[in-house]
Amino acid sequence: MKIVFFGAGNMASAIFTGMIEKGVVKPDDIYITSKSNRVAAMEFKEELGVKVSYDDAELCRDADYIILASKPQNFSDVAKRLRPYLEKKTKLVSVMAGIHIAAIQEETGMENPVARIMPNTNAMVQYSVNGIAFSDDFSDRDELIELMASFGKNVVVGEEGMDNITAATGSGPAFLYYIYEMYAKSLEELGFSKEDADKLTRNLVIGTGKTLAERPESFEKLRTDITSKAGTTEAGLNTLSDSTIQEIIFATLGSARDRSKKLSER
Numbered sequence: 001m002k003i004v005f006f007g008a009g010n011m012a013s014a015i016f017t018g019m020i021e022k023g024v025v026k027p028d029d030i031y032i033t034s035k036s037n038r039v040a041a042m043e044f045k046e047e048l049g050v051k052v053s054y055d056d057a058e059l060c061r062d063a064d065y066i067i068l069a070s071k072p073q074n075f076s077d078v079a080k081r082l083r084p085y086l087e088k089k090t091k092l093v094s095v096m097a098g099i100h101i102a103a104i105q106e107e108t109g110m111e112n113p114v115a116r117i118m119p120n121t122n123a124m125v126q127y128s129v130n131g132i133a134f135s136d137d138f139s140d141r142d143e144l145i146e147l148m149a150s151f152g153k154n155v156v157v158g159e160e161g162m163d164n165i166t167a168a169t170g171s172g173p174a175f176l177y178y179i180y181e182m183y184a185k186s187l188e189e190l191g192f193s194k195e196d197a198d199k200l201t202r203n204l205v206i207g208t209g210k211t212l213a214e215r216p217e218s219f220e221k222l223r224t225d226i227t228s229k230a231g232t233t234e235a236g237l238n239t240l241s242d243s244t245i246q247e248i249i250f251a252t253l254g255s256a257r258d259r260s261k262k263l264s265e266r
């Protein structure tokens with residue numbers, strides 16, 4: 001198997017590190033290339049044993065998958081690198097937000113099979129949530145689904161579902177980090193030192209995440225288990241649910257989804 005990453009940034013490295021750590025591909029099967037940051041690429045070569053190349057003919061030769069992992073605005077440059085050498089049998093897998101399958105086929109000029117995937121940075125700890133949408137001619141879908149299962153849980157959607165997935169779980173970790181940031185800031189306001197506020201918030205989140213991983217009960221049940229009649233949790237929740245938190249979250253996801261749609265207007 002030969003998997004080539006065009007882009008070796010946050011998302012690409014989260015994916016190939018996840019795949020290698022789970023052992024579904026050998027480091028030797030992975031080629032990476034970047035635009036200009038050769039130092040970062042060489043560090044991955046040293047740490048993980050992946051291959052680094054800037055020879056586009058070598059990269060494209062006999063590739064099973066080419067992963068498009070640049071920013072959407074750099075895609076035209078990537079397509080320019082691919083066009084002279086891309087082979088018809090190679091499947092393209094795009095991580096880029098908001099670029100449609102048809103646009104990828106048009107820019108690369110070959111109409112290769114394309115899958116759009118939308119993971120998140122939790123791929124680094126093998127806990128991504130991945131949306132996947134396939135072009136009609138994409139064969140052997142299970143192989144890609146299995147590769148992606150090495151770094152997260154998969155949800156196959158139609159291409160029209162990708163804008164929502166991008167908002168919900170692609171950008172999702174950033175929304176949650178922002179909430180944790182505000183939680184820690186509030187702990188500082190209560191009087192904790194910055195260091196303790198960070199430690200308390202971080203471990204609260206880790207512990208809650210581990211509980212969710214182990215207990216299948218609904219969010220509501222887990223919440224009510226903690227809420228004593230006329231106790232502290234109830235008092236806090238009365239304030240939390242009085243405010244417009246669901247509306248704020250819904251509006252946040254809506255803005256992210258709309259931006260994903262806008263990015264696809266090329």
Ligand SMILES: NC(=O)C1=CN([C@@H]2O[C@H](COP(=O)(O)OP(=O)(O)OC[C@H]3O[C@@H](n4cnc5c(N)ncnc54)[C@H](OP(=O)(O)O)[C@@H]3O)[C@@H](O)[C@H]2O)C=CC1
Nearest residue numbers: 007008009010011034035036037070071072074077096097
């Ligand atoms: N970050 C996230 O949480 C998520 C990101 N995505 C998507 O993943 C994609 C990448 O994002 P992210 O990893 O954060 O971005 P980064 O900026 O971290 O990485 C972008 C990479 O693309 C490389 N690149 C740019 N131009 C070219 C080129 N012409 N040829 C080859 N490589 C090139 C860059 O190389 P160099 O460093 O040399 O410039 C860099 O390695 C985006 O399209 C984004 O929509 C999807 C899900 C989640």
Ligand SMILES: O=C(O)[C@@H]1CCC=N1
Nearest residue numbers: 097166167170171172
């Ligand atoms: O912010 C972005 O556009 C990308 C897509 C999802 C997460 N990061």
